[in-house]
Amino acid sequence: MEKRDYARFAVELPVSLSGSGVAGGGLVSGLSARGCTVVSDELIQAGTTLALHIQLPGQYAPLKVDLAEVRWAQGREFGLEFVRLRLEEKARLQRFISALLRKAQGGGFQHAS
Structure with a gap:
């Protein structure tokens, strides 16, 4: 298993x-600073490149990932690596991840396996 x-x-x-x-x-079911896991009705193949708009809670504008590559796909679930993110979007993602980390340390969020 990869760490x-x-x-x-x-x-x-x-x-x-x-x-x-x-x-x-x-639906994004797992999120990190480098990528995410998505569950979708779309059948996506590994190697596919996509643009993403992720709706963060409490924010009007979605988080825009200009380029993400599908690293693995299994049925209706697939893992994406963020390849290109604008600097301001990367900062928004990092703030959201930091908030998740604070909540996890306080017992409010689960780490995904």
């Missing part, structure tokens, strides 16, 4: 996906 360098958190965040002939939505 992760970044904490991954169990979440339920709406996401829209687009790219390579794919347009659809799903």
Whole structure:
């Protein structure tokens, strides 16, 4: 089993996906500073590149990931690595991850396996 360098958190965040002939939505079920796990009705193959809009709680504008690559896919679930994120979006993601980490340390959030 591969050890992760970044904490991954169990979440339920709406996401829209687009790219390579794919347009659809799903739910982010695991999130880290480097990537996420998505559950979707779309059948996505490993190696596919996508743009993502992730709806963070309490924020009007979605988090925009300009480019993410599917690293693995199993049925309706797939793992993405964030390849290109604008600096301001990376900062927003880091603030959200930091808030999740604070909540996890206080017992309010679960780390995803």
